[in-house]
Amino acid sequence: MKRTGSFKLSTTPQQSEAFSVLARLFSDACNEMVAFVQVHRCWNQLELHHLVYYRVREAFPALGSQMVCQAVHRVADAYKSLRARDGIAKDQPVPAITFTPASVTFDHRTYSIRGDAFSLFTPTGRTSVGFACGPRQKTLLAAGKPKEARLTNRKGIWYLNLVFDLPNPAPLPGSLALGLDVGENNLAATSNGRVFRGGKLRHDRDRYLAKRRRLQSNGSRASKRKLKAISGKERRHVRHVNHEVSKAIVAQALQIGASTLRMEDLTHIRAHIQAGIRVRTRLHRWAFRQFQDFVQYKAEAAGLKVECVDPAYTSQTCSVCGGLGKRVKHRFACSCGNLAHSDVNASRNIARFARLSSPARGVVNRPEFAHGVRPRAVESSFL
Numbered sequence: 001m002k003r004t005g006s007f008k009l010s011t012t013p014q015q016s017e018a019f020s021v022l023a024r025l026f027s028d029a030c031n032e033m034v035a036f037v038q039v040h041r042c043w044n045q046l047e048l049h050h051l052v053y054y055r056v057r058e059a060f061p062a063l064g065s066q067m068v069c070q071a072v073h074r075v076a077d078a079y080k081s082l083r084a085r086d087g088i089a090k091d092q093p094v095p096a097i098t099f100t101p102a103s104v105t106f107d108h109r110t111y112s113i114r115g116d117a118f119s120l121f122t123p124t125g126r127t128s129v130g131f132a133c134g135p136r137q138k139t140l141l142a143a144g145k146p147k148e149a150r151l152t153n154r155k156g157i158w159y160l161n162l163v164f165d166l167p168n169p170a171p172l173p174g175s176l177a178l179g180l181d182v183g184e185n186n187l188a189a190t191s192n193g194r195v196f197r198g199g200k201l202r203h204d205r206d207r208y209l210a211k212r213r214r215l216q217s218n219g220s221r222a223s224k225r226k227l228k229a230i231s232g233k234e235r236r237h238v239r240h241v242n243h244e245v246s247k248a249i250v251a252q253a254l255q256i257g258a259s260t261l262r263m264e265d266l267t268h269i270r271a272h273i274q275a276g277i278r279v280r281t282r283l284h285r286w287a288f289r290q291f292q293d294f295v296q297y298k299a300e301a302a303g304l305k306v307e308c309v310d311p312a313y314t315s316q317t318c319s320v321c322g323g324l325g326k327r328v329k330h331r332f333a334c335s336c337g338n339l340a341h342s343d344v345n346a347s348r349n350i351a352r353f354a355r356l357s358s359p360a361r362g363v364v365n366r367p368e369f370a371h372g373v374r375p376r377a378v379e380s381s382f383l
């Protein structure tokens with residue numbers, strides 16, 4: 001599993017200056033490539049490399065060969081995630097991405113760890129820089145294998161965010177699986193009947209959106225600044241809620257003795273949420289993705305196996321008899337007598353569906369929840 005450690009660097013003013021120059025050159029090189037990506041509709045790393053490498057090398061001699069490779073990598077990655085997030089339509093021009101000098105990517109050819117210092121590439125040669133090392137950083141250095149890194153500047157201080165490859169924790173025994181449904185009406189529901197409502201989250205976002213609309217219609221420079229501050233605040237808030245809820249879900253999986261956590265493949269989630277634009281603007285896709293990432297991250301660290309299943313039919317299928325039921329808002333009803341919270345029903349299907357493809361796994365369907373449970377009784381007032 002991968003974990004990132006943030007190392008605060010003890011830079012001299014000269015080193016700080018060299019990093020600033022590097023960051024500027026790096027982002028300029030990235031921006032230089034964008035036009036080629038757009039014209040050739042090319043974001044495959046290897047193809048882009050062939051397309052731009054010599055040109056960029058010539059234009060930015062101080063960057064050196066390895067840094068230019070890193071820049072190509074960065075641009076290709078940025079377009080890949082843009083494509084995964086918003087899609088790039090075949091008949092539409094490729095959107096421009098603007099790179100800022102906020103961070104520089106390093107790999108084993110451009111940095112190394114030498115005892116209690118990093119040796120980092122700069123346009124004026126390698127430089128050795130010390131770093132602060134807390135308990136987390138010490139553990140990572142001792143147990144993990146350092147991989148790629150990002151040099152960033154936050155409020156005038158330079159950090160190296162280093163990704164480590166760590167051995168996976170021993171898998172938990174047993175065959176019990178907890179199903180997790182990520183919804184729109186509720187943030188999440190688990191197959192043992194717990195519902196995590198995003199009520200507070202949604203209310204807050206409504207407030208943010210109202211404020212944002214007011215500022216957007218204003219259009220002045222001050223209101224644009226304010227807008228930026230608000231969206232940062234909003235992001236941090238969603239992040240906080242996602243952290244808390246994912247933590248609670250993993251704790252629950254451990255509590256019931258599950259060894260597997262199963263959820264839907266969220267790359268498809270937009271397709272099966274049928275909602276008006278007003279609802280859709282509330283929780284953007286990144287919030288779902290972040291939530292799933294957090295769940296996966298925490299689950300794997302706890303030794304849970306994480307599986308993603310095809311979300312098709314998880315919401316209309318009855319988790320008791322397998323027939324087609326009726327879903328009206330947060331109620332699910334089936335002619336077999338199953339009456340459940342619709343998200344809980346979906347999460348049970350998620351647990352069940354994968355069992356069909358790998359029969360060794362079990363389903364968390366506690367008998368008291370299997371038939372006609374009153375949804376209200378199991379709702380959690382987590383938020």
Ligand SMILES: [Zn+2]
Nearest residue numbers: 318321334336
């Ligand atoms: Zn049924």
